[in-house]
Amino acid sequence: MVNLQRCLIVDDEMPARQELLYILSSIEGMEVVGEASNGIEALELIKMLRPDIVFLDIQMPQISGIDVARRLSEEGYNPVIIFVTAYDQFAVEAFEVNAIDYLLKPISEERLQKTLEKITSTRNNSEEIDYNNLSRLIQDIRTNTKVAPQRICLYYKNKLIPIETKDIIYATIEDKNTVIVSNKGKFETNCTLNELMDRLDSSIFFRSHKSYIVNLNYIESIEPWFNSTYNINLKGYKEIIPVSRSYAKGFKEVMNID
Numbered sequence: 001m002v003n004l005q006r007c008l009i010v011d012d013e014m015p016a017r018q019e020l021l022y023i024l025s026s027i028e029g030m031e032v033v034g035e036a037s038n039g040i041e042a043l044e045l046i047k048m049l050r051p052d053i054v055f056l057d058i059q060m061p062q063i064s065g066i067d068v069a070r071r072l073s074e075e076g077y078n079p080v081i082i083f084v085t086a087y088d089q090f091a092v093e094a095f096e097v098n099a100i101d102y103l104l105k106p107i108s109e110e111r112l113q114k115t116l117e118k119i120t121s122t123r124n125n126s127e128e129i130d131y132n133n134l135s136r137l138i139q140d141i142r143t144n145t146k147v148a149p150q151r152i153c154l155y156y157k158n159k160l161i162p163i164e165t166k167d168i169i170y171a172t173i174e175d176k177n178t179v180i181v182s183n184k185g186k187f188e189t190n191c192t193l194n195e196l197m198d199r200l201d202s203s204i205f206f207r208s209h210k211s212y213i214v215n216l217n218y219i220e221s222i223e224p225w226f227n228s229t230y231n232i233n234l235k236g237y238k239e240i241i242p243v244s245r246s247y248a249k250g251f252k253e254v255m256n257i258d
Contacts, residue, residue: 003029004029004030004031005029005030005031005052005053005116005119006031006033006049006050006051006052006053007024007030007031007032007033007051007052007053007054007055008032008033008034008035008036008042008045008046008049008051008053008054008055008079009021009024009032009034009035009036009055010035010036010037010039010041010042010054010055010056010057010060010065010068011037011055011057011060011084011194012037012038012057012059012060012061012194012210013057013192013193013194013210014037014173014176015173015176015177015178015192016057016084016105016192016194017035017037018176019106019107020055020084020107020112021035023107023109023112024112026109027112027113027116030116033049033051034049034051037210038060038061038062038063038246039060039061039062039063039064039065039067039068040062040063042054042056042068043068043071043072046068046072046077046079047077050077050079051079052079052080053079053080053082053116053119054069054079054080054081054082055082055084055103056068056069056081056082056083056084057083057084057085057194058083058084058085059085059086059194059197059198061207061210061244061246061247062246065083065084066083069081069083080101080119081101082101082102082103082115082119083101083102083103084102084103084105084107085102085103085104085105086104086105086194086195086198101115101118101119103115105192105194105195149165149199150164150165150166151163151164151165152165152189152199154180154187154188154189155187155188155189156185156187161184161187163180163182163184163187165199165200165201165204166204166215166217167182167183167184168180168181168182168200168205168215169181169182169183169214169215169218169234169237170212170213170214170215170218170234170239170241171193171196171212171213172211172212172213173193173211178190178191178192178193178196180196181237181239193207193210193211193212193213196213197213200213204216204217206247206250206251206254207247208232208241208242208243208244208247208251209241209242209243209244209246209247210244210246212241212242214232214234214241216254216255218234218235218237219232219233219234219235219255220233220234220235221233222255222257225242225243227245228245228248229242229243229244229245229248230242230243230248230251231243
């Protein structure tokens with residue numbers, strides 16, 4: 001009889017959670033007991049459900065995946081943590097130094113299977129993890145290796161259309177798909193918003209909501225809303241971009257709002 005491994009998926013992007021859920025559903029011995037869309041929700045579900053394995057996205061609103069793992073460690077509960085990250089080969093050193101398993105987005109079923117086999121064969125999660133060092137290494141990766149591309153290619157009617165990134169006005173989720181609105185029109189992409197944000201220049205683009213990225217250069221006006229949130233009005237566009245409470249503090253800092 002197969003010993004079931006109870007898993008929790010934590011990612012602020014629904015398509016990313018669905019992708020991992022789909023892959024895990026085909027692997028014998030894996031049971032997904034819950035999903036969380038942010039770090040605070042993750043901590044609550046982990047305490048309630050006590051999963052064996054937590055698939056933990058690194059970049060999330062409110063608190064990061066690393067901070068979630070750190071809090072669990074401080075509280076003395078140590079499920080197997082598998083970090084999920086959009087960082088490519090540059091992240092390998094950071095994770096290997098800290099003896100942590102990780103999966104790169106987009107997730108490979110073969111890589112996931114190898115990770116799970118290693119976990120079930122060793123079940124060794126006793127090594128102390130230096131979360132401060134891991135945070136520092138990942139911050140170095142962000143600072144030293146990220147070069148925002150000047151253009152990206154997006155599909156439209158079976159053709160690839162090159163789009164200058166500066167011409168992207170906003171990106172959002174529609175019917176579970178990532179949609180980019182630009183001066184050249186509206187396009188769909190296979191990227192999640194997390195992956196798209198990693199490609200864009202963070203001095204120009206801001207993640208204002210779990211379902212929105214906005215080009216700060218296209219902001220015409222900002223309306224304070226309830227519960228310390230904001231609504232963004234765009235130049236020449238009727239779409240109103242929300243700024244949720246999770247992102248309001250960062251938005252106030254980047255826009256110099258007192």
